[in-house]
Amino acid sequence: MSQEQEKNYLENGEGFASWFFTVDHKRIGIMYLWAIGVFFIIAAIASFLVRFEHLTPGQTIMTAHTYNVLFTLHGSMMVFLFIVPGVAASFGNFLIPLMIGAKDVIFPKLNLYSFWLYLLGAAVFMIALAAPADTGWTFYTPYSIESGANVILITFGIFILGFSSILTGINFIVTMHKLRAPGMTWDRLPLFCWAAYATSLLQVLATPVVGITLLLLIGERFFGLGFFDPARGGDPVLFQHFFWFYSHPAVYIMILPAMGIISEVIPVFSRKPIFGYKAIAYASLAIALISFLVWGHHMFVSGQSKLINVIFSVITYAVAVPTAIKVFNWLWTLYKGSIELSTAMLYSLAFIFLFTIGGLTGLFLGALAADVHLHDTYFVVAHMHYVMIGGTVFGFFAALHFWYPKMWGRMFDEFKAKIAFVLIFIGFNVIFFPQFILGTLGMPRRYFNYAPEFQSLHQLSTYGTWIGAAGFILMLWTLMRPLPGKAPGNPYRSLSLEWSMDSPPGTFNFDEIPTITEPVYNYGTKIEEES
Amino acid sequence: MNWLPVSASTFAPGVDFVLWLVTIISVISCILIGFLLVYFVIKYRRKSDNDQTPAITHDSFLETLWTVIPTILCIVIFIYGYVFYDQYTTTPKNAVEINVTAKQWLWTFDYSNGKKTLNELYVPIGQPIRLVMQSDDVLHSFFVPAFRVKQDLMGNRYTYINFTATKEGVFDIYCTEYCGTAHSNMLGKVHVLSKEKFASWEDGSAKKVQKASSNLPPAEVGRQLYSDKGCVACHSIDGADGVGPTWKGLFGKNRIFADGTSILADENYIKESILYPGEKIVEGYGPVMPSYKGLLEDSDITAIIEYIKSLK
Ligand SMILES: [Cu+2]
Numbered sequence A: 001m002s003q004e005q006e007k008n009y010l011e012n013g014e015g016f017a018s019w020f021f022t023v024d025h026k027r028i029g030i031m032y033l034w035a036i037g038v039f040f041i042i043a044a045i046a047s048f049l050v051r052f053e054h055l056t057p058g059q060t061i062m063t064a065h066t067y068n069v070l071f072t073l074h075g076s077m078m079v080f081l082f083i084v085p086g087v088a089a090s091f092g093n094f095l096i097p098l099m100i101g102a103k104d105v106i107f108p109k110l111n112l113y114s115f116w117l118y119l120l121g122a123a124v125f126m127i128a129l130a131a132p133a134d135t136g137w138t139f140y141t142p143y144s145i146e147s148g149a150n151v152i153l154i155t156f157g158i159f160i161l162g163f164s165s166i167l168t169g170i171n172f173i174v175t176m177h178k179l180r181a182p183g184m185t186w187d188r189l190p191l192f193c194w195a196a197y198a199t200s201l202l203q204v205l206a207t208p209v210v211g212i213t214l215l216l217l218i219g220e221r222f223f224g225l226g227f228f229d230p231a232r233g234g235d236p237v238l239f240q241h242f243f244w245f246y247s248h249p250a251v252y253i254m255i256l257p258a259m260g261i262i263s264e265v266i267p268v269f270s271r272k273p274i275f276g277y278k279a280i281a282y283a284s285l286a287i288a289l290i291s292f293l294v295w296g297h298h299m300f301v302s303g304q305s306k307l308i309n310v311i312f313s314v315i316t317y318a319v320a321v322p323t324a325i326k327v328f329n330w331l332w333t334l335y336k337g338s339i340e341l342s343t344a345m346l347y348s349l350a351f352i353f354l355f356t357i358g359g360l361t362g363l364f365l366g367a368l369a370a371d372v373h374l375h376d377t378y379f380v381v382a383h384m385h386y387v388m389i390g391g392t393v394f395g396f397f398a399a400l401h402f403w404y405p406k407m408w409g410r411m412f413d414e415f416k417a418k419i420a421f422v423l424i425f426i427g428f429n430v431i432f433f434p435q436f437i438l439g440t441l442g443m444p445r446r447y448f449n450y451a452p453e454f455q456s457l458h459q460l461s462t463y464g465t466w467i468g469a470a471g472f473i474l475m476l477w478t479l480m481r482p483l484p485g486k487a488p489g490n491p492y493r494s495l496s497l498e499w500s501m502d503s504p505p506g507t508f509n510f511d512e513i514p515t516i517t518e519p520v521y522n523y524g525t526k527i528e529e530e531s
Numbered sequence B: 001m002n003w004l005p006v007s008a009s010t011f012a013p014g015v016d017f018v019l020w021l022v023t024i025i026s027v028i029s030c031i032l033i034g035f036l037l038v039y040f041v042i043k044y045r046r047k048s049d050n051d052q053t054p055a056i057t058h059d060s061f062l063e064t065l066w067t068v069i070p071t072i073l074c075i076v077i078f079i080y081g082y083v084f085y086d087q088y089t090t091t092p093k094n095a096v097e098i099n100v101t102a103k104q105w106l107w108t109f110d111y112s113n114g115k116k117t118l119n120e121l122y123v124p125i126g127q128p129i130r131l132v133m134q135s136d137d138v139l140h141s142f143f144v145p146a147f148r149v150k151q152d153l154m155g156n157r158y159t160y161i162n163f164t165a166t167k168e169g170v171f172d173i174y175c176t177e178y179c180g181t182a183h184s185n186m187l188g189k190v191h192v193l194s195k196e197k198f199a200s201w202e203d204g205s206a207k208k209v210q211k212a213s214s215n216l217p218p219a220e221v222g223r224q225l226y227s228d229k230g231c232v233a234c235h236s237i238d239g240a241d242g243v244g245p246t247w248k249g250l251f252g253k254n255r256i257f258a259d260g261t262s263i264l265a266d267e268n269y270i271k272e273s274i275l276y277p278g279e280k281i282v283e284g285y286g287p288v289m290p291s292y293k294g295l296l297e298d299s300d301i302t303a304i305i306e307y308i309k310s311l312k
């Protein structure tokens, strides 16, 4: 390829300014990756300490207040600084133009601006947390108003972060509408792009609610209007409605991109077209839309009316079905394939299994009678971590390994990476599986102290964090030390567009905008289908 | 190992039924998916780079199957979840009301006969009970795992729980809505008594029920009151700092107050601190301790004092 003369995007410019002021979508994606990586590690350390505290009931290494601060830090950083903006903004930026055959996103400067806003929002958020808040990541009123945690500043931080997400979302949507290469019809669009599209829709539509909440909080604090504080005639449950009206769609902002990732990885390492392309694409959109109508299932025991509870329960099950369909589609892609267990594939297969557990345990929580018992216990903690780690983080790790050659132009040590995977997989299950049982037994969440009969399960869960941490460190170690030699442009014989150029790509991706003539994932031979 | 707590209310079997139902569905689905995953990975592992693979992209039969079956299962789960929930939220006509007030980090129970208890709820077996609940401050949530009931409490409106206990015994009450520093110490107990025992608890004094403990040494009674009456939420006995000062070494120590005055901690000071906690605020702490006036008898206070004395 003629790109040999052109410098690749990593070499094209050196020093801080060449990155901080770049409009190259790939560099912006990489900067997001570093930023969310840092927050992920800080938040993970907080959770490690929280788990360590649970080795014994009562005080082990910290006071109740420190414990409360740490779990707040862990939850809010993971959600607002890592997982919501994370996968979409990092891999989305890097991949979407490459996958649709464009030289960049449609508004490159806006894209850089979004990244700056992300940094600004993160800074405000960190300053606000330094208070330090001990409210839990949900910031429920009136405790959050009374506790001295600066909810307004925190919300303001989330608001700025939200702006960044909205702008990124708009950028992605318009890019996918306007910059698809000739022949890249919607039904040839890679599923990662479909997922990013659905995610972007959610970001654009749901995030403004954070802004409204912020306005109401300001009205309450500075103008004495009673919205959420019972002391002023407000209703604390209203805050929960606002919170979940944003945060429930946000759950899908977190998981959809990971679903997109594994929809890319599985066909490549099975050498099969993805099973039910349309079903997966439409399921993404269906999930995105229905997700706006289920927020009340977080509030079955909050005091909202019985009728509303019933309605939310019904709609919640309506989301379960498209999700189940996706799982079976991924599974059936393996059928009669030629399966290679690369590290990225291992993470993707683990995703299918763990996400299935996460989804199935959601069925418990959607059932009204069962939720009354399980709400706010460790069952919920385990359920959401199966979805958020077993789902999103495993998907994210799959992406880190899968597109590693494309991003960095080097290969990594697959063997070490697989050992790391095994440790992470085991560690994860040892941490969270016992928590399901803690939950059904009635152990409430956010408990510094606990009854002695729960100790053995708590200890088991804590041991899991040590295994998981060892795996994570090994993974980082492996990825930080690439193998010598340059990576080939297409090490996996993938048919997707992003593998059609050198690794790493040149600054403008394609010398010439390609013309697409085949469906995406065009693996395998057509013989059987005709019979 | 048991994965469910004891079942001690009329609602519990319904909840357990739903839990079992979904567990069975989940385990079967997990085994099915896990099995297929491993089976495919082994059976169709890559033998060579030139493996021929069929380009299967659709299968109407399978796709219908895995749309219809999950839909049916979801409907079934929803219905059972709803039916038992409906029973739980419908108040029986003959239900007896008990008022519950939560505040950081205590439960108070007011009975229709004028009795008042702290952190200890007394109910007769077999009698439908309706808890009428509210919070004095932030959100709390009343949870009795053995009854499978849970409901948030808030400051601006009443919320309710219905239950009928089916087993005598003592069961845990947890606060399950995060409510601040001592959230995990906001604990209580439900005492389910036989009809006769309940009647004698009602017309006698609470002492009768506590009879068993009354021949214990006072310091021992004090130790029980320490956890039963919720002091444990804020005071430690091992020197650790909490919402309130530790009791370890408290007796006989010189106390310095927020207003700069000081006093030696003797019996009278401790009694005053329990009945009128707002009078003297220990330096470095907030005025958050509730008054126990009317909630503790003099003999209880004496017992607590003895207990504090014993914590050297
Ligand atoms: Cu509480």
Ligand SMILES: [Cu+2]
Pocket: B140, B141, B175, B176, B177, B178, B179, B180, B182, B183, B184, B186
């Ligand atoms: Cu609480």
